[in-house]
Amino acid sequence: MDFTPHTPDDVRAMLEALGMQDLRELFADLPDALLEPDLRLPAPMSEQEILAHLRELAAKNTPADKAFLGGGLRPHFVPSLVPALAQRGEFLTAYTPYQPEVSQGVLQAVFEYQTMIAELTGLDVSNASLYDGAAALAEGVLLALRQTRRMGVVVSQGVHPEYRQVLATYLHAVGAELRTVALEGGLTPPAEFDDSVGAVVLQSPNFLGAIEDPAPWVEAAHARGALVVYVADPLSLALLKPPGEWGADIAVGDGQPLGNPMNFGGPQFGYIAVREKLVRQLPGRLVSQTHDSGGRRGYVLALAAREQHIRRAKAKSNITTNAQLTALMGAMHLAALGPEGFAEVAAASVARAHALAEMLARLPGVERVTPEPFFNEFALRLPRPAPEVRAGLAERGWHAAAPVPAEYGANLALFAATERHEEDDLAGLAAALKEVFA
Amino acid sequence: MDFTPHTPDDVRAMLEALGMQDLRELFADLPDALLEPDLRLPAPMSEQEILAHLRELAAKNTPADKAFLGGGLRPHFVPSLVPALAQRGEFLTAYTPYQPEVSQGVLQAVFEYQTMIAELTGLDVSNASLYDGAAALAEGVLLALRQTRRMGVVVSQGVHPEYRQVLATYLHAVGAELRTVALEGGLTPPAEFDDSVGAVVLQSPNFLGAIEDPAPWVEAAHARGALVVYVADPLSLALLKPPGEWGADIAVGDGQPLGNPMNFGGPQFGYIAVREKLVRQLPGRLVSQTHDSGGRRGYVLALAAREQHIRRAKAKSNITTNAQLTALMGAMHLAALGPEGFAEVAAASVARAHALAEMLARLPGVERVTPEPFFNEFALRLPRPAPEVRAGLAERGWHAAAPVPAEYGANLALFAATERHEEDDLAGLAAALKEVFA
């Protein structure tokens, strides 16, 4: 089924208005050689059929709503009001709010989102969203390089390896240099930076879950005029000292833990927040409060001179479509929980993860890799390769033991726990793991 | 969790405004003996916990989305737009549109619904909805008795037995007399009515699925001044000659096949439509077009003098809350499909049911009970009691063979098929049934 409303009469009347007889005439300006290729696609389906087909495909997956998997995405509980409100057609089917008089819904929601992200990160300003945590990191580093007019970047190995891969792709493109500082004992060691370095990047809690002490890096970076990009899981900011308080200049991260399902990896949203002085370097959309001709408060897109549709080749980024709806879900989630609820979710996640770590570390052949203190994810060294263990667990109905890339060591697996896990789940996983090892 | 917004400060300030110290003072007008009973209810749960609990309960059911079960409710496909739109908060959380200036959404939707039902039934006017098909039948009969000022009712055994039971309850209350005419060969035989009869009721397709010839009853009833109440599955009206064309005065039925899931039996909605002359006897809400003070078209509740909040003991019915949202879903469903789509759905349902009947009738020991022509439900006589067969099928993952009450014969079971069933499903059921009989 297609969704065109045109009846045969409509088509006839409209063609007639154009002095045409046949729809093919609409494509008369195309070279003949190109016209009407034979597309080999499956036969059309009705709505009923596609849903039946997709349900069959869905049945080939096992849901991960109780997964002990992390790496930045985790199964957190999303209050029912979040999807219900985000799915309202006005939010769902609008585009970029270029016409503010009829877009106050999205604009004000972004303004509030920006405020929440600024509050979480302890920084001054957030933009309206970026694609994901990795893109946010890349944009954050490019921002730092623009500001410092330098081309050197130092990144801790504690930063999510996929984020570092994306960063490398972006930096290669502009010819910047990327140096990685290896973790020691699961933590980022102190480092020194030379004057070519414009951005230093660290993540806390880091990829292995450990809470870093960012102070030495911040101090060393600032001493040499470099800016600090701090990657933070927003859930951790419910409890942990925010990047701004640590002295970071730029905070970035992935918003999935705020009100979004895991979606097999996407979409979620990336956030970026910076100090006031960096605002005009920010990529992407920004919403500002203003007033209308009658003096009423309202909101508009602001500082568009940074953006591609105005500045073209000199724009701060090429980004146009961002992650508005998923960021909106993040804001709704935070609004629904409030500061206390948000802290309680984080605390529950921490408590479950620590209980799980203790439980699993008691299994024979298992070794704790992530040092204390850690947050809600942690790595273990397993007696067997992680993919095998993960497969063994999956057969038993458990999702856990995400393989950690070999650069961090052999047979490492990442575990996470959240407020969605109950005591029974922890015990169930431990028992299953024991079986897999047996 | 409760949903009260009151902070401790709020409570204090508000009590103070009332000159009170303690919430208990708010209940000082209650006899002490009654106060603060110890309610034995389970401990409170968070949203996350209740959903987890309900998912566990849901897992104890096996969904019937492919059920071959009928009896007025069947698994029909509901286009995705129906729940998406019906769940918009404005529709979901409004109440009766007493304030038309801010209720044009519901009022116009009802006006359109009324029009659709009138079109389907071939009658002049529909009300805004009733609870279900059974209540609609009872109200329709009471209406006929009011109009004719008689107290006799004759009902065909082909009317859904549960509807007849409800009718009997209602009629007993007002002291009306109910006579049932037994089916012969699965069809309603001709009958004669005396002058005490105010309403005659038949259903087509009847409970066993057979399409009745209503003409003899209509003629005989009208000849003696009785009104004809016609029970019709609205889906059948996509194809079959409507009650109005048969000469019926009142049409009633259950709206589930229009845009509503089965909901384990409720809610759905009941519809009622009547000839113009009966309008002022209609129970329940009616919406009329009118205009506002500026001449713009608008809609209001009309003829409220029929209703309980105005007429009290002399009202046409005690109904107040009806089935607005589920009726709205019915209207959305019809709007989404349009007349062609609606007819196609009905035709598919008919085709599948006939194919299934042929397939199952070939099984040894199975006997067809419903005569031709039938619509999308039919009864079979099984070699074993229907509950046993239904249980055997359920063990094999199929829902079918609804037991037919013994008044219709021994070992009868009702089957239905819809557009949701594919060829494979029919064959699958037949194979399972064969196994059960083996």
Add this chain to the structure above:
Amino acid sequence: RDFPTLFERSRPGRRGTRPPRPPEVDLAGLLGAENLRSAPPRLPEVDELTVVRHYTNLSRRQVGVDTNFYPLGSCTMKYNPRVNEAAAALFAELHPYQDPETAQGALQIVYELQEYLAEITGMDAVTLQPAAGAHGELTGMLLIRAYHESRGEGERRRMVLVPDSAHGSNPATASMAGYQVKEVPSGPDGEVDLDALRAALGPEVAAIMLTNPNTLGLFERKILELIDAAHDQGVQLYYDGANLNAIMGWARPGDMGFDVVHLNLHKTFSTPHGGGGPGSGPVGAKAHLAPFLPVPTVKREGERYVLDFDRPQTIGRMRSFYGNFAVMVRAYAYIRMLGAEGLKRASAMAVLNANYLRKKLAAAGYRIPYDRLCKHEFIAQPPEGLKALDVAKALLDYGYHPPTVYFPLIVKEAMMIEPTETESKETLDEYVEAMAEIARRGLEDPEWIAHTPYRTPVRRLDEVAANRKPVLRWRPEEA
């Protein structure tokens, strides 16, 4: 511009959602040519986008609890938690005739909800079959009737007493149950006049239908004496549960002595009102009435839940299948979330809000005919010189859904205000400010208030024309 109907948006041959290609089939052959309709029903022929846009924009011409404060008296327009909708969706695809062994989770919910409601109301047995409050009322009155009949008093007891402040559904229900109705006056304190009631009691009286707190929002303080007096004469007491939100967890109708009670799950237990329904109206009964409950109910046998049809004295069936199950799931979720403490707190906050608002509105110049401790709602009257209807219409421009007006009938220019427990103090304060401004401005400028509202999708509508010459369906020629 007029907002077009879907019929006006229709174009011949336009298609919306298409079903799977239907199997080739000879309909005349299968169904009988003489049975086919001569022309298809004139449903709108519109594309999907048109459907979506039409209903989306219709909804934008509609307010609800989700958009505005909605203190509609006697309707308990509290917040409808969105989790309820997620909960109900988990059980949507169940058929009432599937093998009960394959619906044990659903039956468990029915069973447990019966138990919870019995506990909350202090009754012995509960049926969830009634589809709405008024349907529950009828069920309850039929229980009473069957009880009297079983005792040979059916013929004698033909009268039901109803206070003059009662919901209209009460007398209407009594009529449907075959009873004559006699109104009992309220005393000057707004409560039932106990002496008048005593005087009305007699051997012909079958039942008294009471709402407590009553529709003035007042708790009937002499309830125990009243019930005793009635019981002494063999009269059954019916409790209209529309106002239960006032006393959940603080007192139980069963403990007061009521014999039957109905509840509105869509009022007290947070299920959405849906623009007018569907609701659910469970009925609780004391043990002596339990034998008459409609069938089936759900009972527990060991670990299993079964449909119980074994009630030989039943009044019969009130509804097809098992009632509005999906509404029950929502109420079940709500009760399990709140627990006993939460229910009690909900009522306390509902009563706190009502009394706070009563006090503030009095200070703002509104008359409070019964200015004493109220429960979940109260009656106000506009300042002398203003009409309740005009205040209601003016409120629309201020972003509020008006209270119920002109009810109960015993108070002139009545405004029946029920804020519910889910509204905040700020909302109440702002509402009072608006009410004060309306009163001031309305008295100053009668023209202004007489023509309110100004900012709604349509202005005041001509209801007289609609009643004189109703247009109840769209027809091309009348558009």
Add this chain to the structure above:
Amino acid sequence: RDFPTLFERSRPGRRGTRPPRPPEVDLAGLLGAENLRSAPPRLPEVDELTVVRHYTNLSRRQVGVDTNFYPLGSCTMKYNPRVNEAAAALFAELHPYQDPETAQGALQIVYELQEYLAEITGMDAVTLQPAAGAHGELTGMLLIRAYHESRGEGERRRMVLVPDSAHGSNPATASMAGYQVKEVPSGPDGEVDLDALRAALGPEVAAIMLTNPNTLGLFERKILELIDAAHDQGVQLYYDGANLNAIMGWARPGDMGFDVVHLNLHKTFSTPHGGGGPGSGPVGAKAHLAPFLPVPTVKREGERYVLDFDRPQTIGRMRSFYGNFAVMVRAYAYIRMLGAEGLKRASAMAVLNANYLRKKLAAAGYRIPYDRLCKHEFIAQPPEGLKALDVAKALLDYGYHPPTVYFPLIVKEAMMIEPTETESKETLDEYVEAMAEIARRGLEDPEWIAHTPYRTPVRRLDEVAANRKPVLRWRPEEA
């Protein structure tokens, strides 16, 4: 009245959705006292009803395709079928790191969508990793760059040619990919000036980025010669797929000779725009560029679908995990529903609508700078004496979302109008009526049009103030 922010609705200690009671835990002990934040973030403290009401009412201050005709040029604001949302919800609870054996259904969708998009575009390989169109552009340009580098021409080819009519994201992307950008002028016919382009070609040119049909809605009729000329010089051709909705099923960029193409699933393939995202920007490449695609892609091995990381020459990763999977599911559903015929019809109706509207608007007094057969969109200019901005603002009062204005930059007072295929003839006719009335009235009454809109939730907003002194977050002192 101002519409308050959530922060202004906040009250200390007020609670919304409560999580399960958290386990007792010594956070300072587990996390290190020195790591804890000194004060909680100042998130709004509001109850659930306030959250629901706030966002519901915000949405009522917002228009979308679901509420209004939204002919925003170059954005393809077609109907977003609601089935897409139901489809995506089936796959929401999958984790990217779960055992791929437990996500075979999801991987099958990714794999098949890769295949479908390759077929639709005429390319050899597709990556679904890019999160949006501009992200796809960057991916595509990096493929080209890696290709040149692999041939030892990376140092030499430092220039990317972009028509002056191009989307701003094209030059911005080329910059991000490390290229210098040179604009190529359009000819008087609105197409790329082929001679100027030939002149600009040279050994330093790495690629040309083209949109075809271009942002004027015109098909580049000399596309084959143009591409030949470029290929002759070793220059790679990049196809900006923002306008693919014009030619789906009628012609393929791959057949035209393009080497790389990106698509916008949220434009062409009906996934919702979400107020600005998320989208998805798959990239298709010819075989010679396939070795450089980002990892992972999904491949089929017998009956299984596996993540393929084995691409030694990859440009690397563009995004975490596998891209915007839930958007892919929606596009997959759409493609499977339409099939080849449906896609072709969608484009034909999109082009029919655009040409019809062009013709009618011309008759209504609007200037059409390139008044010839267009594709899915076209450029109009208001009658002499009116500004595009004013016409746009006036349209708001008529219930329409305005077209894109002041783009492309090469046309003064440009209005870029893209009706899409899901709008009906009546909608177009009514829109033309409104446009005609606006033109007439605007010319007669310049004051009127200069102050439009009048009926929107806010009137024209002070953007100058917002840019001079931006207020980018709520602070108590600035409220």
